[in-house]
Amino acid sequence: MRATVVVRPKQGILDPQGEAVENALEHLGFSVAGARVGKVVDLEVEATDAAAARAQVERMCEQLLANPLMESYEIEVHG
Amino acid sequence: MRATVVVRPKQGILDPQGEAVENALEHLGFSVAGARVGKVVDLEVEATDAAAARAQVERMCEQLLANPLMESYEIEVHG
Numbered sequence: 001m002r003a004t005v006v007v008r009p010k011q012g013i014l015d016p017q018g019e020a021v022e023n024a025l026e027h028l029g030f031s032v033a034g035a036r037v038g039k040v041v042d043l044e045v046e047a048t049d050a051a052a053a054r055a056q057v058e059r060m061c062e063q064l065l066a067n068p069l070m071e072s073y074e075i076e077v078h079g
Numbered sequence: 080m081r082a083t084v085v086v087r088p089k090q091g092i093l094d095p096q097g098e099a100v101e102n103a104l105e106h107l108g109f110s111v112a113g114a115r116v117g118k119v120v121d122l123e124v125e126a127t128d129a130a131a132a133r134a135q136v137e138r139m140c141e142q143l144l145a146n147p148l149m150e151s152y153e154i155e156v157h158g
Contacts, residue, residue, distance in 0.1 A: 006085075006119050021120060024143055030135065031125035038119045040085050041100060046110035056109065064103055 001045055001053040002078040007066045008038035041065055050077045080124055080132040081157040086145045087117035120144055129156045 009015040015036050022035035047053035057075045066073040088094040094115050101114035126132035136154045145152040 008119065008121070018120075021144070022122070025122075025139055028139075028142055030139055032139075033123040035120060035122040038121070040087065040117045040119045041097075041114060042087070042117070043101070043104075043114040044112040060104055060107075060109055060111075063107055065100070 001047050001050065003043055003045055003053055003057045004076045004078070005041045005043075005057060005061060005065055006038060006074045006076075007041070007061070007071050008073070009036055010070055010072050013070045038071070050079070053077045080126050080129065082122055082124055082132055082136045083155045083157070084120045084122075084136060084140060084144055084152055085117060085155075086120070086140070086150050086152045088115055089149055089151050092149045117150070129158075132156045 009018070017037040018035045021037055022032055025032045025035065043057075045053050045056050047056055054075055054077050057077070061073045061075070062068065088097070096116040097114045100116055101111055104111045104114065122136075124132050124135050126135055133154055133156050136156070140152045140154070141147065
């Protein structure tokens, strides 16, 4: 079953990559603010149904994909 | 206006970060395949309407956020 995880820096957490992107965009002439950079992970998990897939991906986030102190995550399971 | 850009490695393009994530998840005991890692950029653009915001973010992708040879991108404009 295909799943997508989006991991973002939590509010209030410094995001140097986001700042770099924002500065670079401003240098290119864009009017931009509040840029934040996170990551997206697409993967295929073995699971019998969507709920089981989501539970498994949740464990992956807790153990590897996200740092719960600094990052929040969203999981989407595709049919 | 808030926008979200998701940038992913194109199909067929080697994704070492995705492979590393997949290997690490397997070592943790998960059954996982086809992991791919991309990035997500959230930002605020100055624009009068959603179409103008989208056009501007499209230019940002072409000029900075994505490498069109290796990456594809999706833009979502929030209200």
